[in-house]
Amino acid sequence: MTHSISSCARAATAEEARYRIDRPIPGRSACVVALDDGAAEILERTDRPFTRSPAPGELADSDLVLVVATNDDGAELAADVARACWERGVMATGLIVGESRDAVTALRPYARNLMITDDEEDVVAVLAALRA
Amino acid sequence: MLKAEVNELLTRIGPGTPAGALFREYWLPALLAEELPEDDGPPVRVKILGERLIAFRNSEGAYGLIDEFCAHRGASLWFGKVCEGGIRCAYHGWKYGVDGQCLEVPSEPENSTFAAKVKLTSYPLVKVGDILWTHLGDPARRPPLPEFEFCHVPPEQTYTSKRWQESNWLQALEGGIDSSHVSWLHAGGLRNDPLFKGTKGNEYNLADLRPFFEVVDADGGLFVGARRNAEDGKYYWRITPYVMPSFTIVPPRGDHPVHGHFWVPIDDENTWVYTFDYHPTRALTAEERQAMKDGHGVHSRNIPGTYRPVENKDVDYLIDREAQRRGDTFSGVRGIAQQDASLQESMGPIVDRTKERLVSSDTGIIKCRQKLKKAIEALRDEGVTPPGVDPAHHRVRSAAIVLPQAESFIDAARDALAVRAGEAHVSV
Numbered sequence: 001m002t003h004s005i006s007s008c009a010r011a012a013t014a015e016e017a018r019y020r021i022d023r024p025i026p027g028r029s030a031c032v033v034a035l036d037d038g039a040a041e042i043l044e045r046t047d048r049p050f051t052r053s054p055a056p057g058e059l060a061d062s063d064l065v066l067v068v069a070t071n072d073d074g075a076e077l078a079a080d081v082a083r084a085c086w087e088r089g090v091m092a093t094g095l096i097v098g099e100s101r102d103a104v105t106a107l108r109p110y111a112r113n114l115m116i117t118d119d120e121e122d123v124v125a126v127l128a129a130l131r132a
Numbered sequence: 133m134l135k136a137e138v139n140e141l142l143t144r145i146g147p148g149t150p151a152g153a154l155f156r157e158y159w160l161p162a163l164l165a166e167e168l169p170e171d172d173g174p175p176v177r178v179k180i181l182g183e184r185l186i187a188f189r190n191s192e193g194a195y196g197l198i199d200e201f202c203a204h205r206g207a208s209l210w211f212g213k214v215c216e217g218g219i220r221c222a223y224h225g226w227k228y229g230v231d232g233q234c235l236e237v238p239s240e241p242e243n244s245t246f247a248a249k250v251k252l253t254s255y256p257l258v259k260v261g262d263i264l265w266t267h268l269g270d271p272a273r274r275p276p277l278p279e280f281e282f283c284h285v286p287p288e289q290t291y292t293s294k295r296w297q298e299s300n301w302l303q304a305l306e307g308g309i310d311s312s313h314v315s316w317l318h319a320g321g322l323r324n325d326p327l328f329k330g331t332k333g334n335e336y337n338l339a340d341l342r343p344f345f346e347v348v349d350a351d352g353g354l355f356v357g358a359r360r361n362a363e364d365g366k367y368y369w370r371i372t373p374y375v376m377p378s379f380t381i382v383p384p385r386g387d388h389p390v391h392g393h394f395w396v397p398i399d400d401e402n403t404w405v406y407t408f409d410y411h412p413t414r415a416l417t418a419e420e421r422q423a424m425k426d427g428h429g430v431h432s433r434n435i436p437g438t439y440r441p442v443e444n445k446d447v448d449y450l451i452d453r454e455a456q457r458r459g460d461t462f463s464g465v466r467g468i469a470q471q472d473a474s475l476q477e478s479m480g481p482i483v484d485r486t487k488e489r490l491v492s493s494d495t496g497i498i499k500c501r502q503k504l505k506k507a508i509e510a511l512r513d514e515g516v517t518p519p520g521v522d523p524a525h526h527r528v529r530s531a532a533i534v535l536p537q538a539e540s541f542i543d544a545a546r547d548a549l550a551v552r553a554g555e556a557h558v559s560v
Contacts, residue, residue, distance in 0.1 A: 008445040008478065012298065014401070017480030025133075025489060064492065093492040105538060113492040114346040115499060116542070122502055129490050129498040131133055 030132030031062040033081055035074025035103060042097065042120045043068060048127060053077065059084050064132055065092045067111065068123055072102035082110035095123055134485035134501065142504055143300045143482050145397040146182030150508045155181055155377055156269030157511065157521050159278045160396050161406045162197060162257060163187055163264050164294050172214045181268055182399045187257060188214045188230070195257035196230030197266055203234065203250050228252055260284075262292040263406065279523035280379065281551045282392065282410040290410035291389075291424050294439045295432040297405050297473050300482040301378060301397040302501075304405060307472045308380035308393055309500050311358040311372060312493045315341045317475070320461040321468050327409070327420065327429030331386030333532050333560040336360045336368040347496045348542045352376060352525025353503065355549065356496040357541040362534045368560065369541045371549060373528040374500060376507060376520030381530040382430065384559035389416055390530060391430045401481035404439075407431050407469065412529075413556045432469040443470040445477055527551040531558045 010016060032050040034040040043050040050068075051058065059065055065085050067078060078094070085092035086109075094107040094114040107114060115122060126132075134142075145152040160180065167176050168189040175188040177200060184200040186209045200208055202221040211222035218235050220227045226247075227236040232254030234247040255266045256274075261283025267274050282290050297304050307313070314322075315337055322334045340360035348355045353374040362368040370383035381392035389409040396404045407430050409416070416424075427433030432441040443449040449465045451474075456464030465471045490498065503519070510516035519525060531548040535541060542549075548558035 006446050006448065008448045008474070012445050012477045012480060014481045017484065020480075020484070020487065022487075025487065091492050093495065101540070104540060108344075108346075109537070112342075112344050113495045114344075115495050116346065116348045117499070118349055119502070119506070121506075122499065125502045126495065126498055128135075129133055129494070129501075130492065131489070 025131065027131045028064050029062050030064040030066060030127070030130070031058050032127070032132070033065060033067045033077075035067060035069040035078050036071050037073070038070030039068040039074070039097070042070070042123055046124050046127070048124075054081060056084060059090055060088050062090055064130060065090055066127065066130075066132060067092060067094045067107060068097065069094065069100045069103040069107075070097045072100050075100075075102035075106045078103045079106035079110075082107050086110040093126070095126060097123065133488050133490060136484075136486050138501075138505060139482070139485045141508060142501060143302050144400055145301065146400065150512045151504075152181055153269075154504070154508045154511055154518055155397065156267075157273065157275075157518055158269075158377060159258075159265045159267050159275065161263045161394050161404070162255075162266040164292060164406075165259050165262050165264055168195065168264065175210055175212055175214055175219055177208075177210050179398045179402075180266070180404075181397055183268065185255070186210060186212070186219070187264070188212075188219050190214060190219075190230055191217050194230045195259065195264060196228075196232075196254065197257040198228060198230070198232040198254040199252035202226055203252055204237075226250075230254070230257075261290060262287075262408075273517070275521045276523050279526040281412065281527065281529065282390075282408040285410050285412060286415075288415035289412070290408060291416060291421055292406060292408040293424065293431045293434075295405050295407070295434060295469060295473075296398075296440050297395075297403040297477065298401070298445060298481070299403060299473075299477045299479065300401060301395050301403045303476045303479055303483050304403045304473075305378045305380070305395045306497050306500070307476055308382075308395070309354075309356055309372065309374055309496045310494065311345065311356060311370065311496070312343065315343070317462055317471050318468050320459070324460075325428050325468070326423045327388055327391075328385050331388065331560065333368065333370070333385050336362055336560075337370075345493055345495060346541060347499050349499075350374075350525075350528070352520045352522070352528065353379075354496065354499055355542060359541070365537050366534050367537055369531070369533050369535055369545065371531045371533070371541060371545060373530055373549065374496075375525055375528065376503065376518055379520070379526075381528070383530040383532045384557050385532065386559055387556075388559075389420060389429075390557055390559075392530070393430070405469070405473075411556075412551075413554065427467050427469070430468050432467060432473075441467075441470050441473065443467060443474070445474070449474040529557055532560045533558050534560055
């Protein structure tokens with residue numbers, strides 16, 4: 001089809017949207033880390049594999065690391081994991097459910113994205129949305 | 133990625149839909165006050181949440197928003213004559229009041245009571261600031277009027293425009309929450325636009341194309357913080373409030389006016405974008421107001437006599453490949469509003485979110501969808517009033533602020549994010 005003055009008008013219709021190529025989208029290679037007992041309990045309810053202390057190889061093989069915290073117990077581990085991700089060029093995202101001031105502070109320098117929420121169902125929502 | 137059924141749940145807003153019920157909990161902009169400038173002036177068609185209505189201003193200055201079609205034979209009241217305290221259908225002269233009550237059926241005997249038995253659906257229409265607001269929901273659940281700061285400052289301190297966007301409301305709103313596109317799609321505007329340029333914040337924006345994001349729950353919605361490196365171990369934060377269901381405020385730049393949007397569904401595939409600029413403590417200058425009317429900042433340049441942007445899909449958004457090549461604009465489309473609209477409309481009327489590949493920087497969008505979904509379900513299943521209905525949730529501000537690295541933006545900027553009458557916004 002040649003370019004016409006109104007190619008956008010035609011291309012933006014619902015009818016044309018049906019012709020978008022339908023190709024399976026693979027999931028992401030994600031490593032989910034529970035920083036404390038509360039985070040582990042949340043992740044157990046999701047039936048999603050997770051780790052309490054990721055090996056360096058696990059982080060390096062991932063293209064996304066999701067760190068979940070519910071309190072400050074894992075602040076030191078948070079800093080270690082986030083720093084390791086930073087050094088390996090792996091995207092780290094922190095999900096803080098409830099109050100975890102120290103964990104947030106530990107993650108902030110290295111985790112490109114932080115969500116601070118009162119709703120534990122956000123953990124599942126983020127994992128699903130990112131295909132993790 | 134979103135499941136198909138959740139995408140349907142969030143995007144369909146007509147009568148009887150769960151998301152439509154959510155929107156019907158709020159006061160929403162129905163039209164600009166400038167569209168009904170005088171008593172007994174011409175009526176205006178209004179389509180909102182999939183309902184076709186007619187708005188008019190009667191002989192006493194009262195506003196009416198009623199079913200567009202005459203109860204008699206279904207003719208449009210757009211052809212009607214506003215006079216004698218109501219609107220008369222042009223076909224047979226049936227007359228209706230601002231509350232939709234039929235006041236006169238000329239073909240009936242003089243002492244007939246027939247007219248009293250005829251009433252069109254009607255909704256309230258109330259002027260707050262430059263906007264006429266309506267509430268399409270249950271009158272028993274009608275909340276107090278909106279208290280957004282932009283419509284409560286003196287008239288000389290605020291300006292509101294409107295444009296038609298040819299896409300579903302949600303993909304339009306999501307652009308307002310997605311800060312990561314600004315340094316790319318709108319880079320030209322940061323350098324050149326009269327309503328943006330010349331601030332220290334722009335230098336931080338343009339020097340750091342990989343911002344970090346923090347998303348924090350708020351009573352009425354969310355705060356989305358985007359942080360970039362600043363000097364001396366500090367961060368430059370741009371903080372965007374999102375108030376449910378579809379209101380956002382863009383973080384300010386220097387002493388420029390603050391702008392934001394209210395995205396109002398016309399139907400499932402079209403949206404009215406109400407765009408405002410205001411300054412909390414000073415009048416807008418004549419130059420600023422003219423720049424807004426000319427489509428600078430986040431406003432659009434509309435086809436005269438309409439609210440359709442000049443740069444629309446029927447003319448390929450007047451894309452200028454030479455400007456794109458030179459770097460004047462990143463996409464070749466003029467103006468921030470239509471740079472956004474062109475890409476959001478290109479997704480199709482309702483984007484298929486099952487085919488997305490979201491990344492971590494989309495966390496704000498993910499959380500926004502999750503909040504909408506939960507509010508829709510809580511209202512549908514338990515009648516829970518959603519966040520953003522309470523006018524206290526409207527009294528928020530955006531902010532642009534430099535903070536020490538160790539500080540949480542939500543704690544350090546708490547005062548900056550609240551409306552403080554008579555005080556300027558916090559901005560860099």
